[in-house]
Structures are given as structure tokens and as C-alpha cells.
Amino acid sequence: MSEAAWAILAENDRGGYTVPTAHLYPFQWNWDSAFVAIGFATYDIDRAYRELERLAEGQWDDGMIPHIIFHAPSDTYFPGPEVWGTRHRIPTSGITQPPVFGMALRQVHEAASAAGRPDAVERTRKLFQNALRSHRWWLRARDPEGTGLVSILHPWESGSDNSPAWDEALKRVPTSTKTTIRRKDTGHVDAAMRPRDEDYQRFIHLVDVYRECEWDPARQWEAAPFKIADVQMTGILARSTADLLILAQSLSSPEERGELERMHQVLTEGLARRWRQDLSRFVSRDLVSHRDVEAPTQACFIPLVALTLDDQQRRAIRSEIKRWLDGMVVGVPSTAPFSPAFEPKRYWRGPVWAVVNWLISDGLRMNGSEDLAREIEQGTVQAIERAGFCEYFDPTTGEGLGGGTFSWTAAAYLVLSQ
Numbered sequence: 561m562s563e564a565a566w567a568i569l570a571e572n573d574r575g576g577y578t579v580p581t582a583h584l585y586p587f588q589w590n591w592d593s594a595f596v597a598i599g600f601a602t603y604d605i606d607r608a609y610r611e612l613e614r615l616a617e618g619q620w621d622d623g624m625i626p627h628i629i630f631h632a633p634s635d636t637y638f639p640g641p642e643v644w645g646t647r648h649r650i651p652t653s654g655i656t657q658p659p660v661f662g663m664a665l666r667q668v669h670e671a672a673s674a675a676g677r678p679d680a681v682e683r684t685r686k687l688f689q690n691a692l693r694s695h696r697w698w699l700r701a702r703d704p705e706g707t708g709l710v711s712i713l714h715p716w717e718s719g720s721d722n723s724p725a726w727d728e729a730l731k732r733v734p735t736s737t738k739t740t741i742r743r744k745d746t747g748h749v750d751a752a753m754r755p756r757d758e759d760y761q762r763f764i765h766l767v768d769v770y771r772e773c774e775w776d777p778a779r780q781w782e783a784a785p786f787k788i789a790d791v792q793m794t795g796i797l798a799r800s801t802a803d804l805l806i807l808a809q810s811l812s813s814p815e816e817r818g819e820l821e822r823m824h825q826v827l828t829e830g831l832a833r834r835w836r837q838d839l840s841r842f843v844s845r846d847l848v849s850h851r852d853v854e855a856p857t858q859a860c861f862i863p864l865v866a867l868t869l870d871d872q873q874r875r876a877i878r879s880e881i882k883r884w885l886d887g888m889v890v891g892v893p894s895t896a897p898f899s900p901a902f903e904p905k906r907y908w909r910g911p912v913w914a915v916v917n918w919l920i921s922d923g924l925r926m927n928g929s930e931d932l933a934r935e936i937e938q939g940t941v942q943a944i945e946r947a948g949f950c951e952y953f954d955p956t957t958g959e960g961l962g963g964g965t966f967s968w969t970a971a972a973y974l975v976l977s978q
């Protein structure tokens with residue numbers, strides 16, 4: 561099966577960067593590429609670096625790494641560059657995605673060093689600066705009050721677009737848009753598996769609002785009708801910061817090391833405060849309504865990649881994850897099966913995503929649950945072997961759904977089957 565995974569990554573290569581899948585997602589996506597780079601690091605180190613270098617080409621002067629880099633035109637996706645109206649020299653979207661970049665850079669560097677590559681230090685050093693600038697952007701632009709939690713201003717930023725976690729906050733976003741909506745996704749994939757039209761109207765309303773702020777982070781922060789201090793995003797940022805700190809021991813100055821240490825402390829403290837013992841989960845915070853986001857979604861487990869939990873938390877989270885796996889053919893569902901919002905085929909409202917499992921099992925292993933981590937990894941590998949490299953899986957049947965020949969599913973396979 562590894563040959564098939566390599567073939568998918570080759571087929572989705574557009575010249576040093578990998579599209580998530582042809583037609584449905586025909587550009588470079590931020591966190592997809594970071595996961596893909598980790599996959600490449602298992603067999604082609606040069607290509608792994610290239611993936612991150614091409615992603616860094618899209619980085620804005622203020623440090624943000626956008627969620628989509630439109631390296632080459634394609635008319636099979638909406639919203640394209642004309643809707644975003646950003647000003648970077650390579651067209652990009654105007655929002656970001658989870659910063660897996662730092663995690664990827666550490667893994668690529670370690671693989672390159674182990675292989676004795678002479679270009680490792682120089683290439684890693686450059687990318688390290690891209691990552692550091694992006695982390696500074698995160699804290700400045702998305703946690704201006706210094707709470708230790710970074711916020712998303714658009715559901716697309718979370719990477720889990722139509723998750724029930726956003727339902728309440730999205731209800732306050734109007735469905736009116738200045739941009740004419742021309743969905744292309746439902747021409748590629750069954751509409752019953754995709755976000756609804758109303759979700760898209762609200763997504764585009766938010767794009768309209770931020771474009772009118774000329775993509776200025778401070779103006780966006782003020783104008784945002786949707787603002788959630790997100791535990792998934794903060795968990796990934798904190799973990800990437802820890803990984804950068806490890807690289808910084810040999811590749812960076814004492815000042816930068818100190819800066820990363822402070823960032824790491826602020827983020828892990830902020831994250832730790834989001835634990836809800838009564839729910840056995842971490843919860844995000846809606847900064848508009850000032851309420852906790854209690855919807856049970858995969859995001860609640862992602863802080864494990866960044867935190868060392870105490871014994872009580874470990875026990876609670878283990879039994880919570882087991883509760884979610886109970887009766888499923890493949891786990892971990894992106895929404896708890898006991899939730900009224902659970903829809904096993906509709907995108908982020910229930911289906912299983914290989915990269916999410918990759919993060920959850922990594923976090924469980926860091927927190928002493930090797931057995932459960934392995935169970936989730938093996939379940940993911942078997943699901944892919946049965947159903948192919950699909951975008952995601954129905955947890956109740958194991959059926960593969962969404963786009964086919966998906967790059968990050970191929971990357972996850974290469975890493976999790978090792």
C-alpha cells in the first residue's frame with residue numbers, strides 16, 4: 561500500500577507542492593501541506609523541504625501563512641483569488657489554518673539529519689524563520705489581549721469548516737453576501753456530505769467583512785462577528801512552538817530561544833485553563849457570546865499534543881475517547897456519536913479524518929496511553945486499506961467518503977503504518 565500512497569503524492573504534485581486532491585481542492589492548502597511534508601520525510605527528504613518552501617512562498621509580510629496559496633489558476637474551486645482580493649505577490653486567501661508547519665519542520669529536519677544531508681541545516685534555518693514569524697503573527701494578531709489562547713475569525717481557519725462547534729456562533733453571522741456564491745464543491749462530491757448552502761452563505765459573509773477591512777488584523781479583530789478562542793488551534797500552535805524550541809537549541813540565538821520559551825509558557829498555561837472536568841474535555845471559548853463551546857468535537861482532544869496532563873485528566877480523557885469509539889467501525893468520530901449534531905457522512909459533523917487521528921494518537925502517546933494510541937492508529941491504517949485514500953470515513957460503516965486520492969490521507973498512511 562505504501563506504493564499506492566507514493567503514487568497519490570506524485571499524482572497530486574503540481575511542481576514542488578501538493579494539492580489535497582485534484583478538482584475539489586486544486587491549490588496548495590496550509591495544514592494539508594505540512595502533514596504531506598511529514599509523509600514525504602519518510603522517503604523523499606528533498607521533496608519534504610520543497611513542500612514547506614513552497615508553502616512559505618505564500619507567507620505575508622506580517623507573518624501570516626495563508627490557508628490557500630493559489631500558485632496556478634484553476635476554475636474548479638470557489639472562492640478563488642478574485643473573491644479574497646488580497647495583495648500578496650502570489651495570490652492567496654486572506655485567512656490562515658492550523659500551524660502544523662513547526663511540527664513538520666522538526667520532523668523533516670530530524671529525517672534530514674539522520675540521513676546525513678549536507679543541506680539540512682541551511683534549509684531548516686530558513687524555514688525556521690518563516691515559522692517563527694508566523695508564530696509571532698499568531699500571538700500578535702489572534703491573541704492581542706495576551707490570554708494564551710489564539711482565536712479563529714472564520715470556521716475555515718479551524719480546518720473543520722462545518723463542525724457543530726461553530727453552530728451557535730455562526731447563527732449570529734448573517735447569510736447575506738456581497739459576493740455571488742458559485743459553489744463548485746457540490747459538483748465534485750455529493751451535496752449530502754458537504755457543508756450546507758446556509759453554511760457557505762455565512763462563510764462568504766465573513767470573507768466579505770474581512771476583505772472590507774483590507775485584511776488588516778487589528779481591523780478584522782474589531783469587526784469580527786465570529787471570534788472563537790480555539791483549543792485545537794492553540795494546541796497545535798503550542799506543540800509547534802515546542803518543536804521549534806527543540807530545533808532552536810542548535811539552530812537559533814539565545815534571544816529567539818527565550819522568545820519561544822515565553823510563547824510556549826503562555827500558550828500551555830492558556831490551554832490548561834480550558835479543561836472542563838465535568839465534561840472530561842477541553843473546551844473553546846466564544847469571545848462574542850462569552851460562553852464555552854460545549855459541542856463535543858475532535859477539537860476537545862487536540863490539546864493533548866501540547867500538554868502533560870495529570871492522572872485524573874488522563875483517566876477522564878481516556879474513558880471519554882473510549883465512549884466515542886464505542887460501537888463505531890472506525891474511530892475517532894469528529895463529532896461524538898451521542899451528540900444530536902452527529903451526522904456520520906457530513907464532513908466535520910461525524911466522519912473520521914486520518915490526520916485528526918494522527919494528532920490524537922500522538923497526544924495520547926505523549927500522555928502515557930500507548931495502547932489507545934496504537935488502537936486508533938491501527939484502526940486508521942485498516943480503514944485506509946479497506947476503503948482507499950479517501951478524504952474521510954463514515955465511522956458507523958467504515959465507508960470512504962468525500963474526495964478520493966487524498967494527499968494527507970496518503971501521508972497519514974505512510975506515517976501511521978510505519
Ligand code: 9YW
Binds near residue numbers: 585
Ligand atoms: C476549504 C483541503 C481542506 C482542508 C480542510 C477541510 C477542507 C475546505 O479541505 O476545507 O474550502 O478550505 O475542511 O481542513 O484543509 O483538504
